[in-house]
Amino acid sequence: MKLYFQNTFEIFRKELKSEFRTKYVLNSLLMFVLISVSIIRFAAGDEKVDNEILTGLLWVTIFFASVSSLARTFIKEQDKDTSVALKLTTVIDSVFTGKLLFNLILSFITSFITLFLFAVIMNYEIKNLSGFIFFFILGITGLVIILTIIASIISKANNKGTLYPVLAFPVLIPLLVSIIHSTKLTAEGAETFSLYEEVIIILCYIVVVLTASLMLFKFIWED
């Protein structure tokens, strides 16, 4: 168990190091977000976009930004044939948790920047900020867990780019529906406590999906 946490941390550090050597994923994510927000701005023109629609657009941007780059952590190992070395030197499950931690950090950075851009460029108004941030963090966490486990599956497949959203989307729908619903309501000023049903659903979803991923990862990582 101690070895497991140690390995998780080591893999997390390795990912951070190799990422900040090139800053490839972070830069492409940020550019993706910036481009999406400016396209939305140009499309809207002079018109004021409704807050409700903006919440949807925010999640669309975050979903596609994540899908465009989070798979890289696993694809990289496959392309450079470094997965064998990882298999030899680490506890299996720690590969998943280490990469999950890295993806989480990356997604939190980019999603908060997206949120900031939406607020500045699109005049996105949030009335109940603490509640919104709470649901926002829950949503990103669930999203990243699923995207990380699906990334490990598609790293073995042929047409990686197109397969990623196809596989991830059906599994993510329950989360996306409830997260869009609750962030929309909190942005309009709903109390966090009035949405306790949503909190329970999202928490259950995260726990179930995380447990399943941890149990299944060793079968994916086998070869």
Next chain:
Amino acid sequence: MAIKIFKYSSIVLVTAVIFLSFLIPIPHIPALGDKARVLYYHVPMSWISVVAFFMSMVYAVKYLRTRDPQYDVKQYSAAELGFVFCILATATGSLWAKFNWGAFWNWDPRQTSIFILLLIYGAYFVLRASLDNYEQKARLSSVYAILAFVTVPFFVFIMPRVVDTLHPDPIVNSRGKIDMDPKMLYIFLTSLVGFTFLFLYMFQLKVKTEILNLKLKNSSN
């Protein structure tokens, strides 16, 4: 032996249902009327599409445990048949929706959940198609089937409770009782059993042919 039982009993039961469902008068139900007869076909179809998905998940677990190729064959046979029944459930459902709600498709939570079930089946087949190695195909699609299955309860059972639906109560309603005219209930149960037997017969036939196919492929190599 079992395959013959399923074959003949499903022939008898489904034929009986086709006649009875149109001939037996049903009591007046507010806002539904004779359109309620679709339940003899629609409910068994959606029931089978969920059961097939469940079977697929169970065989996926068995495959990961034993690595026996026959479980992989069973896994995707169940998924393929489940997909067919899922399409049938969607079709019968939206036909009914056209005449009761006025449009074939209006994103009712129930319709959304069957749409997601179709998407999951679709994603599963796309994943299988994009893997070349047989062992890898079996293993990774098993993982995906299990992962997708654990999220099914969220949209089949939880979403309709959170978002309002116009869909009539499920057969066993929220009060835990079955509110149905006894005559209708008998026909409905016959139909449920008949179509389930039909599914099991098709499933066994499919598994048999797929295993023969695999043997043929191996012997020719």
